[in-house]
Amino acid sequence: MPELPEVETMRRGVEPAVGARIERFERLPCPRKPIAITPTLPAFRRRVEGRRIAAAERIGKRVVLRLDGADAIVFEPRMTGLLLLDEPPDRLYCRVRLALSGRGRLQQILYWDRRGLGNVHFVAAAEFNQRYGADVLGPDALTMTASLLCERLGASRRAIKVALLDQKAVAGIGNLYAAEILHVAGVHPERECTKLTTAQWRAIADATAEVLAEAIRYEGSTLGDGTYRNALNKQGAYQNAHRVYDKTGQPCPRCGRAIERIVQAQRATFFCPGCQRRR
DNA sequence: ATTAATGTTCAGAA
């Protein structure tokens, strides 16, 4: 599930582990199909065990544990992955465990993943750029500016909602926050990028900064299935502040008209026909 | 039994 605010919350949650030494990298027994890790377990352990965690970073929707020497462990939670420090939601879907030393009571980082679509990679410093550099991921959504947005998407004929999900254009925005951002910006999700005005690009950039910062402050959105948790297994609270996401038929908090649901690129889009007019 | 879900990626067709 996680989009930028949830992944940023995971990153912050795991930050106390900076300075710890990785004693063991373990794949936990799980009665489901194992998640993808690369390289293979023995090679992973060789590369990682005994090394110190130098920093906890985020790149788009991934958490990066940077090791001394700039090699990295990259967690990509996709739909249901979580990073936890102690109590997991359940034992069943714990996939990977890093046993730690040197940080007192903090003795582990767990990677938990119900659907198991996520993955964990060891990435050597030399290959990091090739896998996560500017050719693969656009500028981070948190530092996105109006001119940069317009520069990267202004010539696209795609609908703005679809374009905002393109990680090569902007990194970090997903289906939920794209809807919330466009509502705050007052832009119709089907509007073609080429037809957006400078003022609208600015509104989208401003709304992006506002919505994401607010969502991070609330520690992300825990939707109806209750899957998403922070590193201490506590729910986020931003779902209580959603304006349009999953609110079909409910009144828009700004103008009172009923929120509508449409489908774009095979994914649900929610918007208010009152304050997100087609032009 | 069917469907949809906060994500990514690939193949193939417009």
Add this chain to the structure above:
DNA sequence: TTTCTGAACATTAA
């Protein structure tokens, strides 16, 4: 070249 569609990945819950 760009964009779109469908399917796949694995699992649960309505």
